[in-house]
Amino acid sequence: MANPKKNKKVTGGESTEPAVTPPGPGSDTSFVKKPKLGPGQPRKRDIPEGLWTKCPKCGTMIYDKELDDNLKVCPKCAHHFPIGARERINALVETCSFEEMDAEMVSVDVLKFTGVAAYTDKLQEYTQTTGLKDALVTGIGRIGSHRLALGVMDFNFLGGSMGSVVGEKLTRLIEAATDKGLPLVIISSSGGARMYEGLFSLMQMAKTSAALAYHARNRLPYISVLTHPTTAGVMASYASLGDLILAEPGAMIGFAGPRVIKDTTQAELPPGFQTAEFLQAHGLIDDIVPRDELKGRLDYFIGFLMHGQHRLAASA
């Protein structure tokens, strides 16, 4: 069955409107536009147009249904396509275990930001194209036997940028985890702070990190999962603060964008610069985890990290 929504994919390149420092052109490599099937090209009769996606890494044409079933990972070369927040949550938590928090929270245009495009227009546009209210979904769910607080970002909504809504929802999630004694997992995908909200968005970095300070003080574990791309203000706050920092293969991760770095330093960038693999070699990433192994790996890590908490609870 053709899902009309699937045909209107938001590609990553033009929706990257980050702040702090914008990622450069290297960040959009894994977003692919639907191949145009021109009149001269042969096409199968029983398959409607636009249900195939070309892998940007190996060039294979993948049937969309197959790509979805494979958690948006290329079955041929294991390239990780971007995946929406809700799809990811469905793939991670036990069935029916996820209770979403603050689902109705929406951004307001506090600065009355008008540039070439008004912020309110942008919000409306992305709400319509993504079906999301902002760039983050949060809630309490279960992975294996572990109840946990889970926050998942969605790059499709304004480049996953962090404004007041992302900051507030995350802070409430972290506070809930602290109050309930739960482990925390945040899966990031973001171009950074949302410049339409000016300094309010920068301050969300301090706000979320503050909540993490108290979560950590209670010896509760936080696992940060970095997915393509995680940069700038998000990377310079909660995404870097995990007790464990995991990453998806090939994810672009950094503070400044490669173009900014090149323009500033006039230096050649080393091969593989700012990829998950590069950062693991440079000591930042604890483990690179393919998407289909993430659930099991989280279950494994949380088991170790919550062991002491459970023993304390049992002896109390």
Place this chain on the structure above:
Amino acid sequence: MRHYLDFEKPIVELQRKLDELSQHSQVHSMALNLDEEIASIEQKLAETRREIFANLTPWQRVQLARHPKRPYTLDYLQTAFTDFHEIHGDRLYADDRAMVGGFARLEGEPVMVIGTQKGRDTKENILRNFGSAHPEGYRKALRLMRLADKFHLPLITLIDTAGAYPGVGAEERHIAEAIAVNLREMMLFSVPIIAVVLGEGGSGGALGIGVADRVLILENAYYSVISPEGCAAILWKDRSAAPQAAAALRITAKDLAELKLVDDVVSEPLGGAHNDLPTMAETLKVYLLRHLQEVQAFSPTDRLHRRYERFRHIGHFTEKPASPPVEPA
């Protein structure tokens, strides 16, 4: 040689006239009516200066914040403070000269001061990396903050940076992580922390030493999530739209005070901080002492609670009820 900004042109012209007349009257000491003219130009100069500086646009304030003669962290350490002695290094990798710090006294009271440092000339700017710190700078700052916390010294951070450095080495040594750790750790230090934006409050690089009980900003300084040029390049696709971006982002001290994002605005002498450093330093000292006294009055527990709440409440959003309440029949 003085450095003038474009919008200061009328002031420069009046000043030149004044200088010429003064020279004249010195050469021809009996020229009585020149005194009157000099007095009238002096008055006009003062009026023009007042008028120009009372109506600065956000972009003009950005230019003042970046003025090459603007006082930097070390200038204040030599004027508003006494007994400063710099200490160096992050104990991990290097000594980042774009971030300075050490013990000092504020009106006799011992404190720890940490700040970003720009260079005054090309040679010093290379040493200071134009005030943009590497991870080592943020980790040195953290080391000094821990030192202050351990030995009960209040912390004062002075911010003047275009941003943390975007470079290969900075990325390889995880500048984002260095900043993030500071954001988390600064929330839990029990000593009072006062942060002051002296000039440029450049994004994450500024916030990396900017979590505090009180955040102050100088009258002509700015504090922004992104540089006006960077914002203009992304949204206007044109860096020369920076003046519009500066206005849209609402980055001036006055804007930020209205938005309740800063706790106080430190007034500058007419013409900007660089016009009168002794006065500026004295004013800064008064503000620092007042805010320090206020936050020192709280118990450490209360202070931490208030620090958390200060940042906790920043943000604007709306929450519609999940299902609208049914009107009673």
